[in-house]
Amino acid sequence: MKTLQVSNEIREAIIEQKPIVALESTIISHGLPYPDNKEVALRIHDIVREEGAVPATIAIINGQLKVGIDEEDIERLATEEGIVKTSLRDLPGVLTKRRTGSTTVATTSYAASQAGIRFFATGGIGGVHREFPNSMDVSNDLITLANSNICVVSAGIKSILDVPNTLEMFETLGVPVYGYETTRYPGFYTTDSGINVESITKEEAASLMRTKDHLTLDQSVHIAVPVPEEAAIDPDWMQSIILEALEEAKKQQITGKDITPFLLKTIHEKTNGQSVKANIALIKNNAKIAAQIASSYYNTN
Amino acid sequence: MKTLQVSNEIREAIIEQKPIVALESTIISHGLPYPDNKEVALRIHDIVREEGAVPATIAIINGQLKVGIDEEDIERLATEEGIVKTSLRDLPGVLTKRRTGSTTVATTSYAASQAGIRFFATGGIGGVHREFPNSMDVSNDLITLANSNICVVSAGIKSILDVPNTLEMFETLGVPVYGYETTRYPGFYTTDSGINVESITKEEAASLMRTKDHLTLDQSVHIAVPVPEEAAIDPDWMQSIILEALEEAKKQQITGKDITPFLLKTIHEKTNGQSVKANIALIKNNAKIAAQIASSYYNTN
Amino acid sequence: MKTLQVSNEIREAIIEQKPIVALESTIISHGLPYPDNKEVALRIHDIVREEGAVPATIAIINGQLKVGIDEEDIERLATEEGIVKTSLRDLPGVLTKRRTGSTTVATTSYAASQAGIRFFATGGIGGVHREFPNSMDVSNDLITLANSNICVVSAGIKSILDVPNTLEMFETLGVPVYGYETTRYPGFYTTDSGINVESITKEEAASLMRTKDHLTLDQSVHIAVPVPEEAAIDPDWMQSIILEALEEAKKQQITGKDITPFLLKTIHEKTNGQSVKANIALIKNNAKIAAQIASSYYNTN
Numbered sequence: 001m002k003t004l005q006v007s008n009e010i011r012e013a014i015i016e017q018k019p020i021v022a023l024e025s026t027i028i029s030h031g032l033p034y035p036d037n038k039e040v041a042l043r044i045h046d047i048v049r050e051e052g053a054v055p056a057t058i059a060i061i062n063g064q065l066k067v068g069i070d071e072e073d074i075e076r077l078a079t080e081e082g083i084v085k086t087s088l089r090d091l092p093g094v095l096t097k098r099r100t101g102s103t104t105v106a107t108t109s110y111a112a113s114q115a116g117i118r119f120f121a122t123g124g125i126g127g128v129h130r131e132f133p134n135s136m137d138v139s140n141d142l143i144t145l146a147n148s149n150i151c152v153v154s155a156g157i158k159s160i161l162d163v164p165n166t167l168e169m170f171e172t173l174g175v176p177v178y179g180y181e182t183t184r185y186p187g188f189y190t191t192d193s194g195i196n197v198e199s200i201t202k203e204e205a206a207s208l209m210r211t212k213d214h215l216t217l218d219q220s221v222h223i224a225v226p227v228p229e230e231a232a233i234d235p236d237w238m239q240s241i242i243l244e245a246l247e248e249a250k251k252q253q254i255t256g257k258d259i260t261p262f263l264l265k266t267i268h269e270k271t272n273g274q275s276v277k278a279n280i281a282l283i284k285n286n287a288k289i290a291a292q293i294a295s296s297y298y299n300t301n
Numbered sequence: 302m303k304t305l306q307v308s309n310e311i312r313e314a315i316i317e318q319k320p321i322v323a324l325e326s327t328i329i330s331h332g333l334p335y336p337d338n339k340e341v342a343l344r345i346h347d348i349v350r351e352e353g354a355v356p357a358t359i360a361i362i363n364g365q366l367k368v369g370i371d372e373e374d375i376e377r378l379a380t381e382e383g384i385v386k387t388s389l390r391d392l393p394g395v396l397t398k399r400r401t402g403s404t405t406v407a408t409t410s411y412a413a414s415q416a417g418i419r420f421f422a423t424g425g426i427g428g429v430h431r432e433f434p435n436s437m438d439v440s441n442d443l444i445t446l447a448n449s450n451i452c453v454v455s456a457g458i459k460s461i462l463d464v465p466n467t468l469e470m471f472e473t474l475g476v477p478v479y480g481y482e483t484t485r486y487p488g489f490y491t492t493d494s495g496i497n498v499e500s501i502t503k504e505e506a507a508s509l510m511r512t513k514d515h516l517t518l519d520q521s522v523h524i525a526v527p528v529p530e531e532a533a534i535d536p537d538w539m540q541s542i543i544l545e546a547l548e549e550a551k552k553q554q555i556t557g558k559d560i561t562p563f564l565l566k567t568i569h570e571k572t573n574g575q576s577v578k579a580n581i582a583l584i585k586n587n588a589k590i591a592a593q594i595a596s597s598y599y600n601t602n
Numbered sequence: 603m604k605t606l607q608v609s610n611e612i613r614e615a616i617i618e619q620k621p622i623v624a625l626e627s628t629i630i631s632h633g634l635p636y637p638d639n640k641e642v643a644l645r646i647h648d649i650v651r652e653e654g655a656v657p658a659t660i661a662i663i664n665g666q667l668k669v670g671i672d673e674e675d676i677e678r679l680a681t682e683e684g685i686v687k688t689s690l691r692d693l694p695g696v697l698t699k700r701r702t703g704s705t706t707v708a709t710t711s712y713a714a715s716q717a718g719i720r721f722f723a724t725g726g727i728g729g730v731h732r733e734f735p736n737s738m739d740v741s742n743d744l745i746t747l748a749n750s751n752i753c754v755v756s757a758g759i760k761s762i763l764d765v766p767n768t769l770e771m772f773e774t775l776g777v778p779v780y781g782y783e784t785t786r787y788p789g790f791y792t793t794d795s796g797i798n799v800e801s802i803t804k805e806e807a808a809s810l811m812r813t814k815d816h817l818t819l820d821q822s823v824h825i826a827v828p829v830p831e832e833a834a835i836d837p838d839w840m841q842s843i844i845l846e847a848l849e850e851a852k853k854q855q856i857t858g859k860d861i862t863p864f865l866l867k868t869i870h871e872k873t874n875g876q877s878v879k880a881n882i883a884l885i886k887n888n889a890k891i892a893a894q895i896a897s898s899y900y901n902t903n
């Protein structure tokens with residue numbers, strides 16, 4: 001049984017030491033409505049290629065963990081009912097039942113690391129939920145990033161979470177966190193979370209990953225890129241909307257895996273779609289930056 | 302120095318790829334009174350054999366970590382004073398001082414994994430204590446299950462603990478959790494903790510463990526089997542007794558390692574022995590189910 | 603690129619299986635004022651040698667992670683501005699930028715483990731901050747000690763932290779903790795934190811580390827040595843000073859990496875220098891005990 005199926009293009013890119021950017025698929029199945037989801041997924045592929053890197057979208061298709069899915073697979077993830085949002089703990093079950101699933105940040109990091117990919121672009125990463133410790137809901141993304149050796153480029157931690165405490169937990173776990181050309185940690189929908197962070201350029205990020213190649217540190221590196229100005233949302237307005245959405249989730253007793261999709265949908269409605277526009281803008285931007293860092297890494301290796 | 306001593310029968314079973322079920326020994330030294338503890342330990346061996354599997358009770362005898370102890374060892378653990386309840390952090394010390402100790406879920410998982418055993422039956426597993434975060438008392442069982450590759454069959458998390466938050470922490474750590482032929486997570490003494498869980502059959506569990514053989518995921522799999530109906534205790538009655546016992550522990554200032562034995566003894570008294578009957582019924586049942594899953598795993602490997 | 607540079611003396615000592623004691627360098631750059639810091643660093647070298655062991659102070663000099671620095675390096679760390687206090691997450695960045703940094707308990711444990719060193723003496727180790735869970739500030743020392751195989755000799759957990767909860771977290775992570783010839787866990791500036799702990803002698807500690815050589819447990823062992831009586835501070839007085847210092851840090855809104863240096867400086871002032879005297883006395887004593895344990899380990903190996 002072969003659980004990891006790497007596409008021919010990705011396999012060749014690995015052998016030839018070409019830059020590759022891993023991409024997650026939960027944004028396709030659960031993050032955006034059709035046909036936005038498909039269009040964005042394909043557009044991101046183009047963006048990565050325009051920067052001289054190879055896109056490697058990761059998903060589970062009929063019980064095969066595929067690194068590098070094609071347009072047909074993307075169409076399925078974008079339209080089919082019952083695609084399983086697959087966190088790392090769900091992976092053995094989804095593979096065993098030969099189901100089709102999209103991969104979270106954790107599962108994408110795992111699969112990309114297994115395949116030898118060093119860079120990964122995503123929208124936002126999971127963390128400590130605001131209810132902690134009443135509910136000890138903490139994303140497996142944190143633990144997986146502390147145990148995989150990849151560079152994760154995102155627009156920060158999902159802003160529905162407890163951002164300061166998630167950053168504390170990254171520190172506890174030894175995960176390096178940098179702001180991309182900024183000393184203010186980005187706030188996902190907003191350019192500034194209000195928290196200081198060390199700034200890094202793309203060349204420095206590439207250089208850092210080369211240094212890590214010579215160390216035996218398990219931790220991934222997290223680089224947070226501010227959402228592009230033109231799509232950024234006003235921080236105060238956004239904060240009030242998030243608090244309203246959290247209130248509503250509590251009233252409707254939404255829990256567990258259902259919370260994040262519920263909150264995103266509610267925020268979408270309350271911002272008249274501005275949150276989705278920001279999400280699309282930032283994921284495209286992150287893919288571009290990740291591809292540039294990957295290119296810098298391989299060009300000077 | 303050879304720290305791990307695997308019995309001849311277990312060694313042959315491993316080589317011949319026969320099903321094996323690991324069993325912990327804290328239930329013998331600290332969980333049940335004499336002669337119940339010895340009788341149950343031997344009865345469980347028979348149950349495992351009746352299902353075509355080999356029982357591997359694990360304990361530390363005179364500073365030797367033994368995988369597969371015999372009746373004489375069981376008699377010692379069941380009767381001797383000063384048997385050390387050995388969690389994983391205690392293991393180096395107990396071995397160094399050539400002491401005799403019983404193994405917790407964590408230490409049994411570690412030793413079984415080291416020996417190449419894939420299935421383990423126990424009563425209940427540790428987790429987050431209800432005082433968290435006032436006291437950050439969280440069992441090492443959680444961390445060890447996140448770092449060993451075994452299938453642990455239990456009747457759920459010990460119900461004196463914070464069950465919802467322990468399940469959250471399993472999710473954070475990436476440990477897959479399933480209900481055995483039930484969509485309601487079992488409540489140890491009761492069949493239903495009130496929390497939803499994905500259901501699994503024994504064939505699916507065997508299949509899942511085969512899938513894991515092809516992945517490089519560290520985490521163990523936890524399968525929770527409801528206590529047999531005829532021994533189950535009424536959930537509301539049980540909950541009130543646990544709260545009384547916790548109250549008494551606080552009053553008497555019982556802390557640390559002494560809490561769990563104190564609570565179990567108090568619950569025993571307050572239920573007029575029903576809790577011990579449930580405990581015996583569920584551990585026998587778990588051993589049977591674990592043996593059946595192990596047999597399914599090896600028959601179709 | 604060679605990231606770890608082991609001095610000739612240390613390399614020979616490793617090959618010849620001579621006792622070695624790793625030492626951290628944050629005490630030089632951030633822990634003590636000049637010229638105390640340099641004098642103490644050199645005095646500790648002598649103390650380790652007097653016990654028949656080789657001192658291995660660890661630091662980052664111009665982007666080289668050096669195991670075994672010389673007097674010239676110590677002078678730089680003791681006097682230069684801008685020495686980076688380098689926790690494990692900072693290590694790749696400090697190496698990449700070819701900076702000069704001192705190593706924390708975590709980074710020293712990592713580098714020493716990489717070099718094959720088994721013993722490490724330091725002042726106090728990090729842990730859970732008192733604000734938890736309002737701020738989830740928990741030192742990476744805890745996680746790194748759960749993932750490196752070394753014997754860390756300290757005077758306990760830094761007393762500005764939440765000592766009981768840090769000890770709980772060590773238990774959760776499976777890190778063995780012992781009191782050196784005492785059944786009361788030391789309180790850093792004071793001989794007794796009020797918490798019970800298992801006692802260990804130097805021969806037992808050496809023996810324990812030999813047992814660990816035959817196990818595949820990741821965790822380090824923590825041995826807490828009481829501050830020498832003549833330098834110990836009264837526990838009640840110390841506790842009130844710590845609470846005042848914490849209050850002041852809150853008032854002045856000191857956060858993150860700045861908290862520990864601020865608190866130490868404030869405590870220094872409020873104790874009229876007694877805290878620094880205690881700190882110097884305990885680090886010298888810890889170095890001596892660590893060297894004795896290391897000697898015992900190699901002599902009877």
Ligand SMILES: [Mn+2]
Pocket residue numbers: 137138139256472
């Ligand atoms: Mn969650």
Ligand SMILES: [Mn+2]
Pocket residue numbers: 438439440557773
């Ligand atoms: Mn505990």
Ligand SMILES: [Mn+2]
Pocket residue numbers: 171739740741742858
């Ligand atoms: Mn901190």
